[in-house]
Amino acid sequence: MWQFFHKLGSPKWFYGIATRFMPWLLASGLLLLAGGLAWGLAFAPADYLQGNSYRIIFIHVPTAFLAQSMYIMMAVAAVVTLVWRMKLADVFVKAVAPVGLVFTFLSLFTGAVWGKPTWGTWWVWDARLTSMLILLFLYGGVIALDRAINDEKSAARAVAVLVLVGVVNIPIIKYSVNWWNTLHQPATFKLTEKPSMPVEMWVPLLLSVLGLYLLFGWLACLRMKTEILVREQKTRWVKDLVMAGRG
Amino acid sequence: MAFDSFSAFIAMEGHGPYVWSCYAVFFILVAGMMIWSARRNRAVIEGCKRRFDQQQGTSGRDARPKASATFTRVEVSQD
């Protein structure tokens, strides 16, 4: 068990594994995403209330889903950084935070554009959108702090503390925003929660969520590999690797 | 197929601009992020290679010249 753990923390080991898995992640991710989106765009039936605008759901939900679960993943990695000082964990946080920011932005953007035909305005202070906006701020803070600290190790640990403080706050923020929302505007109908979604709608949705997850896996591996190279550029194994010509 | 024709597919009963702009931004950002990350990966590898090559060229010599401080005044040239 401990040996496995130790191995998991070794950048060299990870680099090898990631290189082996990445083509599969990319291929399966693209395939699933393309399939899910094509199905959702062209073949799934129109929604009886919202018409065709609901087709935005096939990117809105996956990005929102991923943006939130990425923050949780970062928090797990932050615990690992602080407790076991595992190098890979802080490489993960650093590599993934900008991706999280982009996905959060995408879910906000698609939510806003979807809101226009549905609610008649670009932006509604709806509980979900507001929570996502705050998540965007949290990601922004993490990236800004990481950029501001020069020393890599200190940056990793400071960011880990911030991510953990953020993750303790996320449920509180969600709860309070929900409460605030009901206080200020009596429940309108929600964007994504439908009483029952027909199979032809949720299967493509599931496909695109899975596809985006796999693509994210590929992206995370790639960015982590880059970060590992930057950090380990003086070591023997990086030299051998680079000189052997395979990346 | 949920649409009768290609033009109906593009128009989406008037919701076309919303749907397509969402998908466009999604593809631009995701693809952009993927390409940018891949290019940065390449750039870092190239950078490493260049440094290792340089090191092999100058191996044996100390890259950073070591000199003790003398605190002699520097002639200021004016032109």
Added chain:
Amino acid sequence: MTTDVRPGLKPVESGVGLFPAMAAVFMRDVRVAFRQRQDLLNPLLFFIMVVTLFPLGVSPEVEFLRQSGAGILWVAALLSVLLSLDHLFRHDFDDGTLEQLVLQPQPLFALVLAKTVAHWILTGLPLVVLTPILGIMVHLDGNSIAILCLTLLIGTPVLSLIGSIGAALTLGLRSAGVLLSLLIIPLYIPVLIFGTGTVAAASEGSPVAGYLALMGAFLVLALTLAPFASAAALRISLSNS
């Protein structure tokens, strides 16, 4: 841990208890603050000025002010606490006092808590005291002012506690002040929502005990968790300098 008595070594117990040590940290901060009273006044002046901007910038109508007065005061209080947070550890960091604080044979989180309490008493509490006057100026009725003061009384220590984490994380960085706001404002949102929400509920005549209890829960949570996070962040920031 403390039973280790070797020749020549002083056992930990021969030192000072935790409480006197915390009191000393607290007293030093208070004393320093009173030698430099301008620093005490600045957040208060800022608070008053921000509140003044709203009638000037939006509308002096009684109806508008009565409706948004609580929100205005809460936002202004939040901003002035944020403004003062930059000083929480900076001076100590610059003159080396912070190093000596970290090296005291006492649990660091307790000393950080003492500093945070001092910060609250020096900035948060005066804001609460000033609130009734500003409340009258924005035409809040008596009941709303009382509830507002109560929410600020419970809420401002939470602001100081959460803020101490940000202040510790950004210690010694360039443009720390702006960065501090970026990191901390998202975390302040729940306190702000419940602070103003409680006043809104009170003005509608609904019971507020539940909301106040919830804010109390925030305070307890912040009291138990924030000092540990700030202490960890301080160690990291000092390690970096």
Added chain:
Amino acid sequence: MSEPLLQAVNLECERDTRLLFHNLSFSILPGTVTRVEGPNGTGKTTLLRILAGLNDAFSGDLLWCGEPRSHLRESFLRNTLYLGHRPGIKPLLTPLENLRALMAGRRRVTDDTLSQALAGTGLAGFEHVPCRNLSAGQQRRVALARLLIADEPLWLLDEVFTAIDAGGVKAIEALLQQRAQEGGAVLVTTHHDLQLPGMQRIILGGGERDDN
């Protein structure tokens, strides 16, 4: 008392991708003065901060009385006195108040003792003058007054002689010497040419730096 107080085993510290030192091992025994030497930028201050427990960005082991220091943190802190570049003196407080605050978490001392210590560093009569009205050397002396009442067996002193006049330097040298004879251990970094009988040296940046 020949058991080492503090032992460093294979210390290695990298700062901003520059290797400051590696394979650094030494023991600090009671009753010794050790001087850390090396040109600017070779990591003297960093080493002292690592030993004091302020900087933990290093690899290698630190043993306190033979056991890992992280297990005995409170005992270590209680028995170590660290004086850094920045002396920990608040300009707005008086020397007496400063000293009182610095001692507060460590040991109970009366104001009388503190005044005597201040007098011992040549600050008699300045007890109640705000430190910002004192000169740089006088402010350092406020911090150094702690040495006159410190009971910690291990002293870590970073650049103690900075801004101190010639007479003061002599007196501090004598103080360190006397402290070692009493059985205390002292570790100093200084550019001042400190020569004490039996002094040990740790030399940093001595050519064995492998560059990359």
